[in-house]
Amino acid sequence: MNVQDENKHDYSELEDQARTLLTESVTRIDGRIRSRLNQARQAAVAEAGKRRRWFLGSFFLMPTAGAAAAAALVALVLWHHQPQGTFPVSTEGQMSAEDLDLIADGDGLDLMQDADGSFYEWAAAQSEAGVETST
Amino acid sequence: MSGFALASTYSMPSASHGDVDLSDSSARARTRALNQFLSGIELKAFKIAQAGLRNEDDALDAVQDAMLQLARAYADRPAEEWKPLFYRILENRIRDMQRRRTVRGRVMAWLPFKGEDEDDDLDPIAQAPSDDPSPGHTLEVAEAMKALESALQTLPRRQQQAFMLRTLEGMDVAQTAAAMGCSEGSVKTHYFRALQTLRTQLGSFRT
Numbered sequence: 001m002n003v004q005d006e007n008k009h010d011y012s013e014l015e016d017q018a019r020t021l022l023t024e025s026v027t028r029i030d031g032r033i034r035s036r037l038n039q040a041r042q043a044a045v046a047e048a049g050k051r052r053r054w055f056l057g058s059f060f061l062m063p064t065a066g067a068a069a070a071a072a073l074v075a076l077v078l079w080h081h082q083p084q085g086t087f088p089v090s091t092e093g094q095m096s097a098e099d100l101d102l103i104a105d106g107d108g109l110d111l112m113q114d115a116d117g118s119f120y121e122w123a124a125a126q127s128e129a130g131v132e133t134s135t
Numbered sequence: 136m137s138g139f140a141l142a143s144t145y146s147m148p149s150a151s152h153g154d155v156d157l158s159d160s161s162a163r164a165r166t167r168a169l170n171q172f173l174s175g176i177e178l179k180a181f182k183i184a185q186a187g188l189r190n191e192d193d194a195l196d197a198v199q200d201a202m203l204q205l206a207r208a209y210a211d212r213p214a215e216e217w218k219p220l221f222y223r224i225l226e227n228r229i230r231d232m233q234r235r236r237t238v239r240g241r242v243m244a245w246l247p248f249k250g251e252d253e254d255d256d257l258d259p260i261a262q263a264p265s266d267d268p269s270p271g272h273t274l275e276v277a278e279a280m281k282a283l284e285s286a287l288q289t290l291p292r293r294q295q296q297a298f299m300l301r302t303l304e305g306m307d308v309a310q311t312a313a314a315m316g317c318s319e320g321s322v323k324t325h326y327f328r329a330l331q332t333l334r335t336q337l338g339s340f341r342t
Binding site: 010011014015017018019021022023024025026029033034036037038040041043044045047048049 | 162165166169170173174177178179181182191195198199202203205206207210276279280283284298299302303330333334337
């Protein structure tokens, strides 16, 4: 057996002995420690269960949440694409209201009549004058 | 009477004997697997933490934190990944506690009083007699264990960690490397140096 083999054997023996001792020391851990480790494990497992329930709950709620989000999106899009400007009905209504004011206003109508009359008189005078000059 | 009849006619059909809620049963199986995994490693993990921290209560806190962290963050990972992940978390926790202890030690050195574990009550369970049949053998083992633990405490942390994970936890080089967050070559180096130091300090001790 050369030195290298001897070392290997020594290390292997040391490993075995250390493993035996450490395993033995684990079995000798006292009740207080075991009890506290047990409590810690129960708390950790409960925590994992809680998180899993939350995850599964959110997974099952996902379709409902998705549908609600889609509905909200459609409503938003429709609201933003409403036709802009004034309706034709309201424009017509305005004009007819102006006409109505004009008709209802007696003085305005007289003025219009006067103005039209003077125009016709002027036109007639012009045509008469033209006839005279041509003759 | 008629109301009762109506209600029973239109009530939801109850689950028949063969119906199984798959999500619930798989979650329960996973929780059971986690419980089994943790119960399988908790004592060894405690020993490893104790070797690093040299204090039972600190070691318990470190193991507890590592268990919670694993359950919170990695319970959904494949079960074969749990061991390296757990020991990685535990190692980080041990290192944090060692750092904190160093800082606390520096602060306490400036203070005129010390308040360390003066009110430590004796636990009756801890004081319960052991049922070991041979007191002579117990004493020998206790002495050898004490010598090994003392020698382990002189090792640098990484060597100690490599040695404990390989020897006590029985992890292979790849798993140990994953747990320590280093290469497999580094694990081999740390482990071999640990063996050299232990052999020098202990010689060949017999149990």
